[in-house]
Amino acid sequence: MASNEEQLERMLRRALVPVEPRPQFVTRLRGRLVHVQGSGGASVWTLVAVGAGLVLLAAAWMGLALRLILAFVGIFSLLGNRRSTRASPRAAS
Amino acid sequence: METSDLELARRAASDSEAFGTLYERHVRKIYNYIYYRTGDHHDAEDLTARVFQRALRHVDGFRDMGVPFSAWLYRIAHNLVANWHRDRSRRPVVALEEQLVLMPGAQHPEALAVEREQGDELLTIIRRLPEERQQLLILKFSEQLSNAEIGEVMGRTEGAVKSLYHRTLSSLREEYEKQSKK
Secondary structure, three states: OHHHHHHHHHHHHHHHHOOOHHHHHHHHHHHHHHHHHHHHHHHHHHHHHHHHHHHHHHHHHHHHHHHHHHHHHHHHHHHHHHHHHHHHHHHOO | OOOOOHHHHHOOOOOHHHHHHHHHHHHHHHHHHHHHHHHOOHHHHHHHHHHHHHHHHHHHHHHOOOOOOHHHHHHHHHHHHHHHHHHHOOOOOOOOOHEEEEEEEEOHOOOOOOOOHHHHHHHHHHHOOOOHHHHHHHHHHOOOOOHHHHHHHOOOOOOOOOOHHHHHHHHHHHHHHHHHHH
8 A cells, every 4th residue: 555655656756747937938928027017117107207297287387377367467557557647637637 | 145035025016126036936836837737838838927927916915924925826826727727628638748858767768658658647637636636746746845835835734735635645546546447
């Protein structure tokens, strides 16, 4: 019985010898995995850069719009002042 | 000093070189395991690639729970192979010609032929065994893991592995004898 078991174990050892993958496969898969991980990292940074760019662009537009509004308000108030200064001497005379 | 698998696994989510080192350490064993479960080099390559792609996606979730990184990889491989068998629902053919080239000893052509026949029969019988028994035999004889290590991979105690091993050997012997009488 024991010798049968030993014999079977010997046969199993011979039948199940370790096999090696092709070296090209190992190298190519490594490259692919490292590339996937590398490109994953880059895409996160791209998202951050795009997000930051959009925020800056929105802030710039808002700043420009605010300046334009203030400029128009300034111009209108200046025009209003001129009209009132022209009108006031006539009214006085 | 060599960096431990655990340390590398911690860094692997953000450091591609750390994952690359883990890959280099384990790819051959995982390939070997999958090869004996599928019986085909192309399928073994395809599934090995999928194991490491899945491992890369989930490595940030790997925690030290007393189970080595290799056991975690074997479990991924085991699940993928089980899905593969379910999808295909077919019995794979072993590429014995390629395998026998690697067999040590057996210089004499007659001895080689006998070994080839025995190996062929044995592998056919192994492939008919339940999944967990196939896994046990591959891990024990091809990967040369101890019962304790096999227990970590299979989520069983060392004693349970030992008892499963003896049951597997006796059913294998019965099947082999039946096959030889035919």
